[in-house]
Amino acid sequence: MESGSLLIGGAWVDAHGANRENVTSPFDGSTVGTVAVAGVDDATRAIDAALAGFEKWKRTPAHERFAILTRAAALADDRAPEIARIIASENGKSLLEAQGEAGRSGDIIRLAAFEGSQLYGDSLPLDANRGTGFDKIGFTLRQPVGVVVAISPFNYPALLVLHKLAPALAAGNAVVLKPARATPLTALALAKCFQDAGLPDGVLNVITGPGGVIGDTLVRDRRVRKVSFTGSTAVGEHIASIAGIKKLSLELGASGPVIVLDDADIDAATTSIALGGYINAGQVCISAQRIIVHEKIAADFLDALTPKVKAIRVGDPFADDTKVGTLISRAEADRVTASIRAAVESGAKLVTGGEQEGTVIQPAIVANVDPYSPFAQDELFGPAVAISTARDVAHAIELANSTAYGLGAGVFTNNMSNSIRAIREIESGVVHINWTQLWRADLMPYGGFKSSGIGKEGPRSAIEEMTEVKTVIMHGTPWTTP
Numbered sequence: 001m002e003s004g005s006l007l008i009g010g011a012w013v014d015a016h017g018a019n020r021e022n023v024t025s026p027f028d029g030s031t032v033g034t035v036a037v038a039g040v041d042d043a044t045r046a047i048d049a050a051l052a053g054f055e056k057w058k059r060t061p062a063h064e065r066f067a068i069l070t071r072a073a074a075l076a077d078d079r080a081p082e083i084a085r086i087i088a089s090e091n092g093k094s095l096l097e098a099q100g101e102a103g104r105s106g107d108i109i110r111l112a113a114f115e116g117s118q119l120y121g122d123s124l125p126l127d128a129n130r131g132t133g134f135d136k137i138g139f140t141l142r143q144p145v146g147v148v149v150a151i152s153p154f155n156y157p158a159l160l161v162l163h164k165l166a167p168a169l170a171a172g173n174a175v176v177l178k179p180a181r182a183t184p185l186t187a188l189a190l191a192k193c194f195q196d197a198g199l200p201d202g203v204l205n206v207i208t209g210p211g212g213v214i215g216d217t218l219v220r221d222r223r224v225r226k227v228s229f230t231g232s233t234a235v236g237e238h239i240a241s242i243a244g245i246k247k248l249s250l251e252l253g254a255s256g257p258v259i260v261l262d263d264a265d266i267d268a269a270t271t272s273i274a275l276g277g278y279i280n281a282g283q284v285c286i287s288a289q290r291i292i293v294h295e296k297i298a299a300d301f302l303d304a305l306t307p308k309v310k311a312i313r314v315g316d317p318f319a320d321d322t323k324v325g326t327l328i329s330r331a332e333a334d335r336v337t338a339s340i341r342a343a344v345e346s347g348a349k350l351v352t353g354g355e356q357e358g359t360v361i362q363p364a365i366v367a368n369v370d371p372y373s374p375f376a377q378d379e380l381f382g383p384a385v386a387i388s389t390a391r392d393v394a395h396a397i398e399l400a401n402s403t404a405y406g407l408g409a410g411v412f413t414n415n416m417s418n419s420i421r422a423i424r425e426i427e428s429g430v431v432h433i434n435w436t437q438l439w440r441a442d443l444m445p446y447g448g449f450k451s452s453g454i455g456k457e458g459p460r461s462a463i464e465e466m467t468e469v470k471t472v473i474m475h476g477t478p479w480t481t482p
């Protein structure tokens with residue numbers, strides 16, 4: 001059983017009042033470990049420690065930061081099997097998926113370490129500005145913002161923590177991390193990699209506990225210069241309303257569209273959708289939730305998709321043949337089942353799946369979905385796809401853009417003009433041609449439009465957003481050449 005404390009100022013400490021809680025398996029309710037439950041005092045203590053850590057870290061040369069981060073990456077590689085076990089235990093995803101996630105940790109840290117060593121500036125052609133001559137030199141200097149608060153969700157407890165920590169630290173910032181309440185043990189195991197790699201005390205602080213209690217303290221504090229949040233749109237909106245004057249990155253919810261046009265390769269499209277709609281039990285912000293199929297091919301498409309979805313083995317995360325594990329909690333599984341039922345009651349057709357046993361839901365296909373109904377418009381975050389039809393490419397794009405969200409989109413077509421039209425007109429932070437949106441290379445810019453958020457992650461983009469640009473002008477005196 002894992003036992004976690006808070007990491008504050010380089011020490012593993014109890015919460016104020018020594019409060020603790022169990023972390024449980026979503027599959028069978030067994031206790032996976034215990035963690036400290038931080039309160040408001042602990043949040044303030046963590047920010048104090050981060051400020052002290054930043055004073056050291058901002059004066060640490062980039063090559064030393066790079067060396068420490070690459071050591072942390074090697075430790076994350078070594079510990080990947082153990083981290084995968086922790087992810088599957090506390091999150092409920094299959095060990096197979098957890099291994100894939102944990103296996104990316106070292107690479108994310110290395111990519112960020114490299115980008116953190118590339119904080120270039122620009123030289124300014126000041127003499128192009130009338131009234132300014134060669135007696136001045138201007139340039140920009142990229143510097144860390146200071147203390148970054150990182151708040152992460154449950155669904156990818158390693159990946160989404162590292163997409164914040166690694167760039168923040170690589171760029172010279174200090175961090176206070178608040179991982180999801182359901183999945184704190186993964187975050188603590190990753191933090192240990194950084195501590196064991198020689199990160200100075202206070203540069204990384206981790207506090208575990210209820211976001212609703214400690215979140216406001218972390219977000220409001222004026223000494224915090226950046227909040228990097230991944231989670232629901234509702235909490236993101238709350239954070240935006242109280243953060244005050246500081247940098248904000250918000251990676252929020254979605255209801256991701258996939259367009260399948262009448263010239264698409266149906267076999268390729270259905271293979272990709274049978275992954276993209278169900279990986280992580282659909283609990284992915286870039287899940288393929290709404291499938292918008294050209295009406296001419298709708299019947300063939302459904303015939304091809306159904307057996308592929310029926311073949312997905314769900315259940316015990318640690319069983320050898322399990323591809324997809326559980327939802328994060330019974331309440332979430334009940335919510336997804338209720339959404340499927342409501343869609344069917346209002347005229348949609350359940351083609352397969354939807355049976356719920358505890359936190360496990362059989363992968364579902366719901367056809368004849370009204371594209372403007374809540375089942376399509378709202379984020380489902382569960383293992384089901386909603387199928388609607390479109391008359392032509394213009395109608396398909398109109399439906400794709402019809403929700404409040406805009407994170408990822410997929411388009412299946414073999415027509416180049418339709419691809420280009422979709423790329424230009426879909427309102428979405430990422431567009432994939434001939435794959436669903438459930439695909440991510442860790443180095444690419446990643447973030448949503450509209451209610452899916454503001455800002456971009458991916459090491460290079462995140463570092464840009466976790467640094468400030470200082471403009472420097474050196475004033476000399478004019479000289480004359482003899």
Ligand code: NAD
Pocket residue numbers: 151152153154155156160178179180181209210211212213214215216219230231232233235236238239250251252253254284285379381407448452453
């Ligand atoms: P959530 O919003 O409930 O929680 C996310 C984090 O915010 C947790 O650490 C939680 O403790 C904390 N939190 C809760 N209340 C807070 C408050 N008042 N102030 C500060 N922090 C608070 O989200 P979740 O259920 O963990 O994750 C699912 C959501 O995350 C989905 O909507 C999903 O789409 C979204 N998500 C988005 C992306 C992306 O890249 N856009 C990636 C993964 C997940």
